[in-house]
Amino acid sequence: MVNRRTLLRAGVAAGALFAAAALVPPAAHSQAKQPIKIGFSMALTGGLAGAGKAALIAMEIWRDDVNKRGGLLGRPVEFVYYDDATAPAKVPPIYSKLLEVDKVDLVVSSYGTNEIAPAMPIVMRKKLVFPSLFGLAVNDEFKYDRYFQIMPAGPEPKTDWSRGFFELALQQKPKPATVAIVAADAEFALNAAAGARANAKKMGFKIVYDKTYPPATTDFTPIVRAIEAAKPDIVYVGSYPPDSVGMVKAANEVGLKAKLFGGGMVGLQFAAIQKNLGPLLNGVVNYDFWVPEPTLNFPGVNEFLAKYQEAAKGKGVDPLGHYLPPYAYAYLQVLEQSVNAVKSLDQAKLAAHMHKATFKTVVGDVKFGRNGEWARSRVLMVQFRDVQKDNLEQFAKPGKRIVLYPNDWKSGDIAYPYKQ
Amino acid sequence: MDLFSNAIVAGILLGAFYAAVAVGLAITFGQLDIVNIAHPAFVIVGSYCTWIVNSRLGLDPVLAGVLLTPFFFVAGAAIYRIYYAAFERTGQESLSGLAFFFGVMFIIEVVLILVYGVDYRLVTAGYIGDTIEIGYVGIPYRMLVPCLVATALTLGVWLYLSRTFMGRAILAVAQDRLALQLMGADPVRIKQFAFGLAIATTAIAGALLIIIGPVEPSVGRVYIGRAFAIVVLGGMGSIPGMIVAALILGVVETLVGTFMGPSWAPAVAFGVLLLTLAIRPSGLFGRQ
Numbered sequence: 001m002v003n004r005r006t007l008l009r010a011g012v013a014a015g016a017l018f019a020a021a022a023l024v025p026p027a028a029h030s031q032a033k034q035p036i037k038i039g040f041s042m043a044l045t046g047g048l049a050g051a052g053k054a055a056l057i058a059m060e061i062w063r064d065d066v067n068k069r070g071g072l073l074g075r076p077v078e079f080v081y082y083d084d085a086t087a088p089a090k091v092p093p094i095y096s097k098l099l100e101v102d103k104v105d106l107v108v109s110s111y112g113t114n115e116i117a118p119a120m121p122i123v124m125r126k127k128l129v130f131p132s133l134f135g136l137a138v139n140d141e142f143k144y145d146r147y148f149q150i151m152p153a154g155p156e157p158k159t160d161w162s163r164g165f166f167e168l169a170l171q172q173k174p175k176p177a178t179v180a181i182v183a184a185d186a187e188f189a190l191n192a193a194a195g196a197r198a199n200a201k202k203m204g205f206k207i208v209y210d211k212t213y214p215p216a217t218t219d220f221t222p223i224v225r226a227i228e229a230a231k232p233d234i235v236y237v238g239s240y241p242p243d244s245v246g247m248v249k250a251a252n253e254v255g256l257k258a259k260l261f262g263g264g265m266v267g268l269q270f271a272a273i274q275k276n277l278g279p280l281l282n283g284v285v286n287y288d289f290w291v292p293e294p295t296l297n298f299p300g301v302n303e304f305l306a307k308y309q310e311a312a313k314g315k316g317v318d319p320l321g322h323y324l325p326p327y328a329y330a331y332l333q334v335l336e337q338s339v340n341a342v343k344s345l346d347q348a349k350l351a352a353h354m355h356k357a358t359f360k361t362v363v364g365d366v367k368f369g370r371n372g373e374w375a376r377s378r379v380l381m382v383q384f385r386d387v388q389k390d391n392l393e394q395f396a397k398p399g400k401r402i403v404l405y406p407n408d409w410k411s412g413d414i415a416y417p418y419k420q
Numbered sequence: 421m422d423l424f425s426n427a428i429v430a431g432i433l434l435g436a437f438y439a440a441v442a443v444g445l446a447i448t449f450g451q452l453d454i455v456n457i458a459h460p461a462f463v464i465v466g467s468y469c470t471w472i473v474n475s476r477l478g479l480d481p482v483l484a485g486v487l488l489t490p491f492f493f494v495a496g497a498a499i500y501r502i503y504y505a506a507f508e509r510t511g512q513e514s515l516s517g518l519a520f521f522f523g524v525m526f527i528i529e530v531v532l533i534l535v536y537g538v539d540y541r542l543v544t545a546g547y548i549g550d551t552i553e554i555g556y557v558g559i560p561y562r563m564l565v566p567c568l569v570a571t572a573l574t575l576g577v578w579l580y581l582s583r584t585f586m587g588r589a590i591l592a593v594a595q596d597r598l599a600l601q602l603m604g605a606d607p608v609r610i611k612q613f614a615f616g617l618a619i620a621t622t623a624i625a626g627a628l629l630i631i632i633g634p635v636e637p638s639v640g641r642v643y644i645g646r647a648f649a650i651v652v653l654g655g656m657g658s659i660p661g662m663i664v665a666a667l668i669l670g671v672v673e674t675l676v677g678t679f680m681g682p683s684w685a686p687a688v689a690f691g692v693l694l695l696t697l698a699i700r701p702s703g704l705f706g707r708q
Contacts, residue, residue: 044538045529045530045538045637046538047636047638049533049538049636049638050537050538050540052538185683211681211682212682212683213682213683214682214683216642216686217677217682217685218434218437218632218633219430219433219434219563219632219674221430222426222427222430222674223678223682225423225426225430225678226423226677226678226679229422229423241540241634242633242634242639245540245633245634249549249560249562252549253549253550253551253562254551254558255558267540270539272539272541272542273542315537316538317537317539
């Protein structure tokens, strides 16, 4: 007869068996197949989402490429990521979750100065290697020795960012004397403006206008008029995509008489904006990091761009992918090559390797110097020329964005004054 | 002098555009007491719809905006019905209604991102980029056309509300709902019509916005503060007050931006709002 006591004993025995099974350590081979998790936040919505989403596509291409080659250390690579909505306040909780809850093995940064800086204290506390994607001078104050920035802004990012613009101005005859500096009230643009100010003073320019504007500004015509009233020879702008469009349109509408215009305008590198502004861009001299000029034909970059352009179809992101995607791919290549070189995920070993090695990536050779910035600046100064109206395909080929600076990558001479 | 007159003119152009963005909110929030925080999100939907019509059919953006108004009207009426059935009828409109519109705002933003992605959208029109010079004042068409259309829109709405039967019924339902019922008019139908009208204006406001500058789904958030401030400053329920408030905001922002520095513009503009409310708590033309 099955009574309560028998049932109880059977239950305890079954429970003990279950517990024993659960406590048996997993077999050695299934440990090796455990994925390596790379965690990050990314701007998938909000003002910088156009570039953030494009970066994610590039990163996924890298992940698939690496997994086709057998993964990292024989283990497949997986991403764990969350949308930070281009909101700096969202970044710290995301990285806390990635580390405490998702228990990722490696972290990389989100896109943009404003989204990288908030993650720094968390990453520093955990002593993690932090490959970062396009932050301007984020590590100037932190001085963290495991921070590595893929944006080629050079050993002194704040001043290297705009140095090319001012050096080009110095080369012109007669030498321009006065400069106007205008920037958005946001960390990146303020850093750019600070660097521009330092360069202007060092190279002997007189600053006749130096103001910032709130990012939510609708109409830039009054700002450009005020700049024109100060009669500057050259105008340096530090702006985000909608402001960059507003400034270029306003400069045309007001008839800005400066001889050089541009400098640090984010957004003029994005395909949709280039197509819409069209001939209004002609003459503008602005920063860029990669353009399809013959001097920048690095091994692997065209193959990568072909994959990106295929993956980007129908996703509402930059169809050409020249600005951020190659560098988003490259910062993961740096991580991959380091993991393979030191054959472990040990953060100290990875950091040591990243400091000394030269990496071969789709954006050419990458070598980090002081503070995790590039040992040598490669901020290109690019001038738009012969841009036709309403034509996206023209930007896929050389000839529309001429590299003027630095000399090693130069592909043509400047047209000065900028409006012919 | 040159700079000053240009700044005044630019401020008026900008203020007129702000009025177009706020006129729908002046109806819903100013007159119907519905805290429609999703109003700027509807303006962004108007921008995107304008962009589709402009890029696929090649129609002028202003024309596109006007053609879209009936669809926006129907959508607005439908949303009001839901809001009424869920909140107003049961008297929970104050907090739950606000939460409802917050939800609508986020849903709109996310749907736009899913459907169109996050790249900036811009429209093309023959006049964008040209400037007309009158003496030493230069007026870009990119700001002039939105200003003229916005003026027509806001004056049109004002005339409609003050001269037609339905318009006056809308003003009446805001003031005394019971009296209106006793007069034989159905307040719910009238409020539904009013809400539909308010959302219809966002089709045109959105078209004007995308003529002025690039748009992506989160751009609407920037206009929430301005739109509500304009409605409150103008006096709840007063369309002429709202127009004057919008012009004041545009001119103050532009003057400060030109002469003091653009980063001061929002602070001074909202300072003017606070000062006005301190002196006249019901707003410029509000009823006491």
